[in-house]
Amino acid sequence: MAFSSDSMLQKIFAKSPAFDSNKRVFGKPVSISGGAISCNERNLKSKGKIAVKAAAEADVMGLKNHEVNLDLGFDVVAERELREKGFLGMRKTKLVCTIGPACCSLEDLERLAMRGMNVARLNMCHNTREWHRDVIRKIRKLNELKGFSVSVMIDTEGSLIHVVDHGVPSSLKAEEGSVWVFTAQKFEGSRPFTVQANYQAFSEGIMVGDELVIDGGMARFEVVEKMGNDLHCKCTDPGLFLPRAKLSFWRDGKLSYHGLPTLSPKDWADVDFGISEGVDFIAMSFVNDADSVKDLKNYLFAKTSKSIRVLAKIETLESLQKLEEIVEASDGIMVARGDLGVEVPLEQIPTVQEDITRLCRQMNKPVIIASQLLESMVEYPTPTRAEVSLSSITSNGMMAAAFLDMA
Ligand SMILES: Nc1ncnc2c1ncn2[C@@H]1O[C@H](COP(=O)(O)OP(=O)(O)OP(=O)(O)O)[C@@H](O)[C@H]1O
Ligand SMILES: CC(=O)C(=O)O
Structure with a gap:
């Protein structure tokens, strides 16, 4: 069945009286269109806000193949495969974990790797490049010394209007x-x-x-x-x-659309940082068209011989309008449900997620489902029944990825 981004967006607008699909969005006609993981590692909980996100992915690249024979904890077969094949392993739903200050020590990273982390995500919105460099080097060291194949993803901040963080923890x-x-x-x-x-x-x-x-x-x-x-x-x-x-x-x-560029000057500097640190993936925030993805890919091609994969984050209405061309131009997609939920009515998120996943499957591109999969675990050691059920449905469905937050 052919995918129609028009029909997906029509569905969103049809159910949301606030939207008028014949009017203009972002100054352009809206022709529109239209894995889950458990992270029971209590020690990783932070006092402040930290994220651990998990995602799954179907594609792979540049992974090491180490012969290791350690004490393999929870599931010998699963872990051996994780070590030996990393992203290429048979487990279809891979895990991407966002690393923050609560889980950035070598020991924390090893525990995450032991429990299934395939990719460590570094959100460039937060912290300093020195801090990110330190985490990347620890992951490389872990791969080297312990035989893991954890890949590194940086996620660009993107152009976004937000409240300045005054460093005051309370809301x-x-x-x-x-x-x-x-x-x-x-x-x-x-x-x-x-x-x-x-x-x-x-x-x-x-x-x-x-x-x-x-x-x-x-x-x-x-x-x-x-x-x-x-x-x-x-x-x-x-x-x-x-x-x-x-x-x-x-x-x-x-x-209202502000016309901000997809990659800000800071994002370009972060891309250069990613190149110099030899990261495996760049997740590009607030992608609105295929050209921005192509620009980044061309830039990477010119600057490095390493194949750094570009994942387009789908988190705006505009990106839904141009979904097919964005998927075509990218090496993979992240359904960034956090920010997508700002522009798309929440009740429409499941359908949008499913439609994006189906399109990615049709176009043979990996897809990551991101954010709030097991959100209650920010506060509690076990997820809710509803979260487990939804995570299970998500990972058993057609998508190749799921994403967990632990703050
Ligand atoms: N490198 C980091 N340093 C400090 N805090 C972090 C770091 N990474 C994540 N966090 C904390 O974890 C929270 C969740 O991070 P996460 O990357 O999931 O999303 P976000 O910042 O809310 O938004 P988005 O995913 O849309 O960029 C952040 O708000 C921040 O408080
Ligand atoms: C991951 C992310 O950026 C989001 O969910 O908005």
Whole structure:
């Protein structure tokens, strides 16, 4: 059955009265279109926010083949294969783990590898390049000394409007009717009822009456006044601002587009860093068309003889419109459900995920299903029954990958 991105997006819009598929999204006509893992390693839990994500993948590359004979813990056959074949192993659902400060020691990484991590993901949004370099080198050392075949993926930050992380761990509560100032002016610490955005031109084109949505619906505001570049916004739906909460603006049920490039200057510097560290994958955030993927692939081709695979992250409506060409241009796809859920109504995520997976299968490209698979394990040592069921359905389905967060 042929895939139609038109039909997928039509389905989304049909069920979401806020959307009008005949209107324009991002200034363009919306022709639209339309593995699970358990991570019971309690020691890896962090006091702060740390992520461990797990994903599965069908493709492979450049893996080592070590003869090892260690004490193989939980499942001798599974682990032997993991060591010997890494990404090429028979287990169809592979695991990608996001490494943060709570699980970055050599011992933590070894435990993750022993329990099935195929790929270590480093989210370049966080921490310093020195920190990432240190983790990459530890993984290489582990592969070398212990015979694992863990690959390394860096994930670009991408151009995104979000709240500046002041380093304050707690979230802020916005009460209904309260008026907040959203500004790009830089200031240290926090100011009452003031939120700092990361992008200087964040309010360009925004008008009084537009809706500001925090993290895809965590809280909502109406723009009541624009003063210079600052926006005064009244809370219409109370909720929390988490550190680095994402900001999106809507008018008449349509998302306003800021025209930010897929790869920012910082992302290009991170790509160079990835090249110099010989990473295996680059996951590209906020891909909106095939050209950005091709540009990155051409750049990599010109800069390194190593085959670094480019995975396009599907997390915007625009990327859904051009899904087929993006899948064609990429070495694999990540369904980034966290950010996708900001633009696509949550109830549509399962269908979108399934459609993307089917298309990837048809086009013989690996697909990673990312985010919140076992989210309750951020706080608790065991997942909920619902999470286990959904993870199982996901990994037994057609997709090649699943993704787990542990914060
Ligand atoms: N290298 C790191 N250093 C410090 N904290 C990290 C690191 N990687 C992840 N984290 C923490 O774990 C949380 C989850 O990270 P994760 O990469 O899953 O997603 P994210 O930052 O919320 O967004 P996205 O996946 O959309 O880029 C982050 O918000 C951050 O607090
Ligand atoms: C992984 C990621 O970027 C997301 O789910 O948004």
